[in-house]
Amino acid sequence: MKWRTVWAIAWKDLVDALRNARLLLLVIMPIGFSVLYGYLFRDTPTSAEIVIYSPQPSALVTRLGEMEGVSLFVVDSPQAVAAKLAEENAALGVVLPTGFDEALRSGERPQVELLYGENADAVRATQRLLLLTVDDLSGRPPAVRLRTPSPPPDQGEKAGRGMDFLAGLDLQGYFVVLWVVMGLVMTGAMLVPTLVVEEKEKGTLDALLVTPAGYSEVVTGKVIVGMVYALIGSLIILALNGGFTGDVAVSLAAIVLGSLALTLIGLLLGGLVDNLSTLNTWSSFIMLPLLLPILLAAIPLGRLGFVAEAVKLIPTYHLVRGLSLALTGRGGEAWGNLAALAGVTALLFGAVLWSLRRQEA
Amino acid sequence: MTASRLPLPDQAVIQAFDLTRTYNGTLAVDHISFQVQRGEVFGFLGPNGAGKTTTVKMLTGRLRPDEGTATVGGFDVVRERERIKPLIGVVFEIQNLYERMSGRENLRFFARLHGVDVGRVETLLEHVGLAERAGDKVKTYSNGMRQRLLIARALLNEPRVLFLDEPTRGLDPTAARDIRHTIQRLGQAGTTVFLTTHYMEEADQLCRRVAFLSEGRILALDTPQALKLRYGKRRASVLLDDGSEHVLALDDPADAERLARWMSEGRVLTVHSQEATLEEVFIRLTGRALA
Numbered sequence: 001m002k003w004r005t006v007w008a009i010a011w012k013d014l015v016d017a018l019r020n021a022r023l024l025l026l027v028i029m030p031i032g033f034s035v036l037y038g039y040l041f042r043d044t045p046t047s048a049e050i051v052i053y054s055p056q057p058s059a060l061v062t063r064l065g066e067m068e069g070v071s072l073f074v075v076d077s078p079q080a081v082a083a084k085l086a087e088e089n090a091a092l093g094v095v096l097p098t099g100f101d102e103a104l105r106s107g108e109r110p111q112v113e114l115l116y117g118e119n120a121d122a123v124r125a126t127q128r129l130l131l132l133t134v135d136d137l138s139g140r141p142p143a144v145r146l147r148t149p150s151p152p153p154d155q156g157e158k159a160g161r162g163m164d165f166l167a168g169l170d171l172q173g174y175f176v177v178l179w180v181v182m183g184l185v186m187t188g189a190m191l192v193p194t195l196v197v198e199e200k201e202k203g204t205l206d207a208l209l210v211t212p213a214g215y216s217e218v219v220t221g222k223v224i225v226g227m228v229y230a231l232i233g234s235l236i237i238l239a240l241n242g243g244f245t246g247d248v249a250v251s252l253a254a255i256v257l258g259s260l261a262l263t264l265i266g267l268l269l270g271g272l273v274d275n276l277s278t279l280n281t282w283s284s285f286i287m288l289p290l291l292l293p294i295l296l297a298a299i300p301l302g303r304l305g306f307v308a309e310a311v312k313l314i315p316t317y318h319l320v321r322g323l324s325l326a327l328t329g330r331g332g333e334a335w336g337n338l339a340a341l342a343g344v345t346a347l348l349f350g351a352v353l354w355s356l357r358r359q360e361a
Numbered sequence: 362m363t364a365s366r367l368p369l370p371d372q373a374v375i376q377a378f379d380l381t382r383t384y385n386g387t388l389a390v391d392h393i394s395f396q397v398q399r400g401e402v403f404g405f406l407g408p409n410g411a412g413k414t415t416t417v418k419m420l421t422g423r424l425r426p427d428e429g430t431a432t433v434g435g436f437d438v439v440r441e442r443e444r445i446k447p448l449i450g451v452v453f454e455i456q457n458l459y460e461r462m463s464g465r466e467n468l469r470f471f472a473r474l475h476g477v478d479v480g481r482v483e484t485l486l487e488h489v490g491l492a493e494r495a496g497d498k499v500k501t502y503s504n505g506m507r508q509r510l511l512i513a514r515a516l517l518n519e520p521r522v523l524f525l526d527e528p529t530r531g532l533d534p535t536a537a538r539d540i541r542h543t544i545q546r547l548g549q550a551g552t553t554v555f556l557t558t559h560y561m562e563e564a565d566q567l568c569r570r571v572a573f574l575s576e577g578r579i580l581a582l583d584t585p586q587a588l589k590l591r592y593g594k595r596r597a598s599v600l601l602d603d604g605s606e607h608v609l610a611l612d613d614p615a616d617a618e619r620l621a622r623w624m625s626e627g628r629v630l631t632v633h634s635q636e637a638t639l640e641e642v643f644i645r646l647t648g649r650a651l652a
Contacts, residue, residue, distance in 0.1 A: 008473040012459070019461040203457030207514070210421050210451045211474040212443070 001220065005213045009221030013195055014228060026191045027229050030183035031236050037175045038241045047071065048126040049090035049117075053081050055098045059137055067133075078113075085115055091122035092130065104138045111145045124170035131245050131329055145247075146329040169324050176243040177323045178294050180255065181316060183233040185290045188262025189269065190283045192226035196270030197279045216356050222270070223263050230259035247331025254322035254334065257341035261315050262290070264348035271355045293317040297324075315344040374399045374522055374553045375420060379429035382415050389415040391577035392429065397522075397555060402548040404564035404585075405557040406643070407574035413557035414454055416574075417526050420555070421451055433522060447475075450515030454526040456507045458499045464510050465495040468517065475518040485513040489543065505536025512543055522553045529563060541567060561639035571639070575647045585639055592645050593637020599623065600631045608635065 017023040051073045054061050065072045075084050081093040093115030097103070103110035112134075116123050134143045169177070199205040199218070208218055234255045238244055243251070269286060273279045293311045297320060311317050318337035325334040375397035382390040390412040397403040405413050418424035420431055422442035431438045434448040459467050468482040486492045489509040499507065508528060515523055525544065529537040544567050548554055558564055564571050565585045572582040581588055595611040601623060609616035623629050644650055 004476070005474055008470065012462075012470050016459065016461055202460075203453060203455045204459060206423060206453060207451070207457050207471075208474070209423060210446060210449065211471060211518075212446050212476070213474050214443070 002212065002214075002217055005211075005217045006220045006224070009208070009213065009218055010224040010228075013221060013225040017191070017195070017225065017229065023191055023194060026186045027183075027233050030179045030186060031233055031240070033182070034175065034179035034237045034241050037179070038172060041171050041175060048092075048122070048129055049073070049088055050092050050094060050126060050130070051075060051081050051084040051088065051090050051115075052094040052096065053078050054096040054100065056101070058096055058101050060096065060100070060134060063133055063137060064130075070129075082115055085117055089117065089119075091117045091119060091126040093117075094130065104134070104143055109143065109145050111147050113147045113149065116148070116150060121170075124173075127328065128170045128173060128245070132242060135245050144329065145332065148330070169328050172241065173243075173324070173327045174298065176237065176241045176327060177320055178298075179237050179241075180234045180243070180323060181258070181294045181320055182291065183237060184230050184255070184259050184262050184319070185287055185316065187226055187230040187233065187259070188264075188266040189287045189290060190266070191229060192222055192263050192266030193270035193273065193279055193283065194276065195222045195225060196267065197273050197276055201275050219267060219352065219356060222267060223260075226263035226266060227259055230263065231255065234259070243327065245327060246329040247326040247334075250326035250331030250334050250338070251323055253338055254319055254326060254341065257338060257345055258316065258319035258323075261319075261341060261345040261348055264345065264352050265290075265315075267352050268348070268355060271352075289314055290316045293320045315341065318344070372398050374401075375403075375431070375433050375555060377416075377420070377429070377431040380416065380419060380426050380431055381428035382412075382419060382424065383427050384415070388577050390419070390426075393574075393577070393579045394429075395572055395579060395582055397553060399521075399553055400548075400551045401570065402544065402554040402556060402568045404568035404571035405555065405574060406559065406561065406564050406571050406639070407557075408559055408649075411574040412577040413574060414526055415577075417451070417524050417555070417557060421449060421524055422446070447518060448521045449524060450518060450520035450522075451524045452508075452511045452515045452526060452528050454530070456504070456511060458507060458510060458514075460500040461498060463496050463498055464491050464502065464506075467499060467510065468514055471514050472517050477517050481517060485516055488516075489513045490539075503536070505532050505539065508532060508536065508540055509543070512540070516547075520552070522555065523547060525554060525556045527558055528556070529558070529560060537563075561643065565639050573643055573646055580646045581642075588639065588642050589637045592642040594641070595637075596635040598633045598635055599629055601628045602630055603628070 017027075047069045049071045050064060052061055052064065053075050061072070061074060064070050071090075073084050073088055073090065075081055078095045081095055084090070085093040095113035095115075097110050097112070100110050100112075114127065131144075137143070196219075199208065205218065209215065238251070265286070269279070269282060273282055293314055293316050296307065296311055318340040322334040322337035322341065325331055325337075373396040375395075377396075378394045379392050380390055380394070381388070381392050393412075393416065405416065407413050415424065419426050420433055420438055422438050422445055425439055433445045436444045436448075438445060459470070462470070465482060465486065468485060469479050472479045472482050483492070486495045489512060491506060491509055491513065494502070494506065499510065502510065512528070528544070529540050532540065541563060544554060544556065548567065556564070556568060568585065570582065570584050571588065573580045573588075581592070583591070597609050597611055597620065599607045599609060599620060601607070607619075609620055611617060620629075620632075640650070
């Protein structure tokens with residue numbers, strides 16, 4: 001692999017994409033929608049009832065107590081949290097560990113136990129408020145690890161949602177996942193193959209291939225461009241919509257693996273199609289199933305719960321689940337999804353290599 | 362590895378032997394063999410679909426021959442494709458430039474791919490007369506300007522062999538003349554040029570030797586002069602004292618007799634010999650015109 005050549009091709013495409021209104025739109029659109037939806041559907045709780053136990057005085061208790069609209073019930077034992085939660089019909093019970101503040105200050109991630117109230121919407125909104133407050137106190141998310149002995153109120157198929165992982169994710173969080181996934185899918189299924197197919201259609205690929213650049217250098221350059229735009233778009237969406245919360249490392253890992261998998265899908269598509277009008281048709285066909293996991297996650301499936309099972313075969317399901325869990329501080333449950341994404345990426349990489357060998361033969 | 366270090370084992374820079382390629386069951390190139398000498402401007406002539414571009418694709422390593430072998434600069438076009446790349450420059454049949462980039466950006470990008478000093482870009486822009494418009498986007502260029510930029514791009518790596526695929530197609534006469542001048546200069550400078558065209562006058566003007574290609578096969582290969590002598594009709598244009606003008610076939614006994622009679626009668630004012638054109642030779646060989 002000639003890396004100087006790869007970089008020259010990638011840089012050309014990075015700059016050229018900025019001059020191409022269509023490609024620019026693919027990158028900007030999800031960011032724009034995330035800002036619009038974040039504004040229209042922000043659900044900062046107007047009132048939140050929290051029961052909290054802290055073995056020592058804590059800045060978190062002080063901060064929550066000072067917040068307008070937060071009713072804070074401080075109890076004197078971990079066992080009293082559950083009783084008070086039921087008595088006050090509060091949204092969230094919080095048990096802080098010993099040395100919580102010092103652990104935050106020293107950069108550790110102390111484990112916080114959460115107990116859930118009955119009202120699912122209030123639980124989601126209050127949990128998000130709690131996480132944002134802890135992140136703010138520590139100054140660098142992810143600040144805590146969450147332990148939840150009982151499931152959130154609307155978890156599982158009992159609620160007919162089909163997608164258990166959405167529990168604990170409020171509307172704002174859902175939109176963060178939606179627009180990140182939308183951005184990655186659009187970059188993978190449309191931007192990346194456009195980069196390849198435009199070279200084929202305009203004949204510039206032939207011009208590249210009579211230089212010392214080989215097909216593998218051209219393709220690697222396109223992967224870099226796809227990854228760069230996918231990651232930039234995702235990071236902007238996270239930054240603008242409070243997405244740097246919960247298990248940020250797991251969120252980033254899911255985004256990196258997801259963007260790589262989708263970029264490789266785009267490359268395979270670009271290898272099969274020779275002109276942009278055919279590509280547009282195929283991209284639309286491919287985008288729909290890739291977006292299905294995040295779209296279905298918001299729909300009560302009722303008797304169609306089996307659809308939720310089928311959706312698990314789509315690679316983006318693991319991206320959606322991993323990201324949702326990470327945003328709600330339950331990144332520890334997402335390792336299986338990250339592993340699945342890594343496996344799919346490895347398979348796609350193999351397919352791209354096979355396709356490359358065919359092209360170069 | 363730079364082009365200048367590569368060995369050129371003998372005088373034949375391009376050698377093709379029994380080269381064959383089929384497209385969807387149709388024989389596009391049918392067992393052709395030829396050699397191009399170092400420093401030669403070689404014309405590959407034929408109508409659309411004759412197999413010219415397919416041949417160029419095989420010689421530049423972009424298409425595998427089904428049968429036969431070919432070498433460029435002594436390197437096999439299939440097995441040693443990567444070693445051929447530093448040796449060649451290609452001007453494609455289509456104007457495959459990055460339209461949203463400027464002329465200068467196009468050349469700088471390809472200079473990086475070739476590992477060539479970007480300073481050469483300015484020299485080449487000057488050389489092809491595009492220095493003043495180098496900063497403008499290619500989509501604002503005329504066809505002639507684009508073609509000159511393509512030639513500059515093909516020259517970036519100072520190629521030993523330049524493949525020009527229909528370089529003047531679709532250009533206005535002035536732009537076509539400029540391109541021909543450039544090709545002439547390259548030929549005089551010792552660059553081997555493999556020129557495909559269906560403009561016979563262009564080939565006649567530029568090429569030391571030409572090959573006629575029809576339906577994938579080479580019908581004739583020689584210097585334009587030799588081809589015209591071998592296959593063309595010798596004629597003379599005769600102006601008589603009564604102002605009438607006659608074209609006579611010198612190989613036709615009846616015409617020869619008429620000319621002898623007019624001469625003896627003292628009626629001939631001027632006689633001009635008329636050479637056959639390559640177009641006529643092509644028609645004679647294939648039974649059809651080029652266009």
